[in-house]
Amino acid sequence: MTELRNVSVEELSEPVTFPVEAYLSADYARAEADRLWARVWQHAGRVEEIPEVGDYLTYNIGRDSILIVRTAPDRIKAYHNVCSHRGRQLIDTPPDSNGVAGHRKLFLCGFHAWRYDLDGNCTFKLDEQDWKGMLSDERTHLAEVQVDTWGGWLFINMDPQAMPLREFLEPAAGILDPFQFEKMRYKWRQWVIFDCNWKTAIEAFMEPYHVEGTHPQLVAYGNTYAWSKAYGRHGVSGFQERDAKLQMDQANTITRAGKGGDPRVSTYQLQNEIYTTVNQASTTETLVNAARRLVDELPEGTPAPEVIRHWLARARADDAARGVIWPDITPEQMAKAGLAWAVFPNMSILQGITFALCYRARPYGDDPNRCIFESYAIERFPPQAEPKPQWVYAEPSAGKWGKVLAQDFSNMAAVQRGMHSRGFRGTLPNAHQERKVTNFHRNLAEYMGRGAVRLLTPAAGGTNTFGKQR
Ligand code: FES
Ligand SMILES: [Fe+2]
Secondary structure: OOOOOOOOOHHHHOOEEOOOHHHHOHHHHHHHHHHHHOOOOEEEEEHHHOOOOOEEEEEEEOOEEEEEEEEEOOEEEEEEOOOOOOOOOOOOOOOOOOOOEEEOOEEEOOOOOOEEEOOOOEEEOOOHHHHOOOOOHHHHOOOEEEEEEEOOEEEEEOOOOOOOHHHHHOOHHHHHHHHOHHHOEEEEEEEEEEOOOHHHHHHOOOOHHHHHHHOHHHHHOOOOOEEEEEEOOEEEEEEOOOOHHHOOHHHHOOOOOOOOOOHHHHHHHHHHHHHHHOOOOOOOHHHHHHHHOHHHHOOOOOOHHHHHHHHHHHHHHHHHHOOOOOOOOOHHHHHHHOOEEEEOOOEEEEEOOOEEEEEEEEEEOOEEEEEEEEEEEEEOOOOOOOOOOOOEEOOOOHHHHOHHHHHHHHHHHHHHHHHOOOOOOOOOOOOOOOHHHHHHHHHHHHHHOOOOOEEOOOOOOOOOOOHHHO
16 A cells, blocks of 8 residues: 555645545445554443443444443443354344344344353353363453543544554543533434445534534524644534634634624624524534623623623523532633534534533445435533433434534535536635534544645646545
8 A cells, every 4th residue: 555645734734635545435334444443442321321230232333233331330241242152142223223222131142042241251152062062251251442541532543553542532531621521411312314434424523614514504603613623533613703803712712792782682692593593503502592682681792702702601500409419621722623513533522511402314225325424412400310211313404403403414415426427627625714624534534544634736627536436
């Protein structure tokens, strides 16, 4: 393989391009299974899904299926979901389910009744004497997969040589730790199949540059110009004023004053619009209600930073009164954490003080033109009031997902189809606002050994190098 000539992180501030093969090629999708998915830490669920010893869930990625089990109050293990006898999947994972969860004292294979305990030991083989002593424990133990947790998420890695999870997630994990995602619980979770590559889907949530084109109604409520920044494998974006003089730190997060002459009014209008059109996510009921009261609690002419301070203090008190305690996050930590993170390779987190809206996209088998897409909201709830929603398959309509996500979804198949066009000369990502996307491809290329991100040169208009291979 020729040496990969990828741009450096610093060069991502210059206009770059990357080939579209990564989205379109069946050969690339097959290679991805080995070079990417078999090697990376990937988010496979939430710890809250397996609270009791014996609770398990399955996580499918491409053609692999992983079984994650709580084996002790303080211990979680993961295995390849396959019986060591003749390879039946141990836990059935029907295609119309988005992973399977349940509770077992042991795992019984449905083919020839071999049994496994929670620790993966094969404890019963029918007629074991027929193997004449060759069925050692090592030979019959379930094949282990690395598993670890961060922020209440379960991560798995099929590569026994992989670096530790924490190292893989840094510096994103350190910057996001103050939000204590492990204290949040699912509010809702939905999934859907899209006719596009998993990268096409997840990248739609990597940049706010698309807001003016895709969500034009939101422009009335807040500016959508954005900065974006690469942090190693990961990246973050935040809102920004085109005129730097107008920028204030709080304004790059989701809790900002909105647009208009009176920040008491615009803060509420923005929050309310987000809450009602982003499927009761991206903010909380507490924040919306506290924003609604701003016109009564503050005099006309109160400057925006003061409005934000007052609003957040009141919302914090409202939440405390119902048993939801906010973490202490300094304004500096808040500003640095920005609006939304792309955690390599396929996880997106849009965070607030007590909530997060998350996305995950995965390949559909090895079909480059389909993917499994999921979105879920997590939030801090009062003790004993935590909902326990399951995965719901939801058609990509505004009725099921809210207006904003349905607008995002309307681009998915159209982008995929467009990139197949002979007339598409190659990607031209925005060097300032879409750096999460370009940094993602820079990292992807390192894993794949192909698909380098290159500087755009004045001469080259960009060519669809993928050409007729599709
Ligand atoms: S394949 Fe599982 S017992 Fe035979
Ligand atoms: Fe969007």
